[in-house]
Amino acid sequence: MNTPQAGILLPVPPLARYLGFTLEPDSDVHAGLSALLDVVDGERTVAGLGLATVTAAGLSVPGLHAFPTPSAPGIELPATPAALWLWLRGEDRGELHLRAQRIEALLAPVFRLVDSIDAFKHDSGRDLSGYEDGTENPQGDDATTAAIAADGSSLVAVQRWLHDFRRLAAMAPEARDDCIGRRRSDNEELDDAPASAHVKRTAQESFSPEAFLLRRSMPWSEGRDAGLMFVAFGATLDPFEAQLRRMTGQEDGIVDALFRFTRPLTGAYFWCPPVRDGKLCLIR
Numbered sequence: 286m287n288t289p290q291a292g293i294l295l296p297v298p299p300l301a302r303y304l305g306f307t308l309e310p311d312s313d314v315h316a317g318l319s320a321l322l323d324v325v326d327g328e329r330t331v332a333g334l335g336l337a338t339v340t341a342a343g344l345s346v347p348g349l350h351a352f353p354t355p356s357a358p359g360i361e362l363p364a365t366p367a368a369l370w371l372w373l374r375g376e377d378r379g380e381l382h383l384r385a386q387r388i389e390a391l392l393a394p395v396f397r398l399v400d401s402i403d404a405f406k407h408d409s410g411r412d413l414s415g416y417e418d419g420t421e422n423p424q425g426d427d428a429t430t431a432a433i434a435a436d437g438s439s440l441v442a443v444q445r446w447l448h449d450f451r452r453l454a455a456m457a458p459e460a461r462d463d464c465i466g467r468r469r470s471d472n473e474e475l476d477d478a479p480a481s482a483h484v485k486r487t488a489q490e491s492f493s494p495e496a497f498l499l500r501r502s503m504p505w506s507e508g509r510d511a512g513l514m515f516v517a518f519g520a521t522l523d524p525f526e527a528q529l530r531r532m533t534g535q536e537d538g539i540v541d542a543l544f545r546f547t548r549p550l551t552g553a554y555f556w557c558p559p560v561r562d563g564k565l566c567l568i569r
């Protein structure tokens with residue numbers, strides 16, 4: 286029986302590393318996938334295949350397509366596709382590093398490591414802006430319904446956002462709360478938040494059909510740069526795309542106030558195959 290990759294439904298770990306790979310030209314993608322099956326358990330390491338790999342391997346993944354790049358004045362939404370995305374979950378940075386090294390070496394003839402970003406849980410699960418992240422995530426069976434398709438697979442949207450901490454610091458606390466639509470101090474939702482507030486833009490029940498997804502985002506930092514690795518799993522990509530359209534003002538011209546202090550540097554979709562007998566199952 287197929288089960289979802291367990292790491293998708295588990296709470297966010299204390300530490301993580303995200304690895305992005307491209308396909309080596311003229312390499313044997315089937316050999317690469319077979320090596321992948323040996324190193325990914327779906328729990329400590331979650332894997333997502335990009336369109337390039339799916340196409341090269343002749344797999345059929347309905348619903349997986351190129352990352353959208355809706356344009357809005359002053360906003361850039363980069364699409365940065367990758368062949369393979371790995372989310373290494375753990376609690377020891379050294380172990381994560383050594384695991385990443387081992388995986389890189391095993392996949393090297395086919396998948397070339399081009400991106401490696403360290404991430405962490407902050408406080409009780411806050412974004413580095415100080416706001417609680419994940420409050421309105423679906424729970425239990427609702428989480429499974431939102432994130433997992435009937436065959437146990439999932440689609441994931443990944444965007445690395447870079448925060449502008451100077452801009453954030455220059456805002457009055459009330460203006461910051463209005464950006465999110467929640468109070469930083471006690472996480473209370475603000476009834477009178479402006480329509481541009483992030484939680485007004487993305488309120489999952491307010492879409493038709495409702496647009497629930499399972500967010501498993503984690504703060505990241507690299508030198509002086511930091512922000513949020515936004516990671517959202519869905520049985521389909523429709524909820525994410527509906528939210529992104531509204532965030533970028535495609536529906537009513539109102540742009541999400543989040544863009545006042547943060548912007549995405551990357552954007553990509555991946556297919557997270559289910560697990561069978563402890564290994565990723567690529568047969569559909």
Ligand code: HEM
Binds near residue numbers: 418422444446
């Ligand atoms: C740097 C980027 C982002 C930050 C810092 C951020 C932060 C937050 C915060 C603080 C909340 C309120 C607490 C919660 O329910 O989790 C929230 C809610 C939410 N965010 Fe984001 N978010 C970001 C990007 C996105 C993106 C790109 C999407 C989808 C396209 C998204 C979708 C949602 C959804 C669906 C909710 C829950 C809304 C509800 O039903 O109340 N977020 N986010």
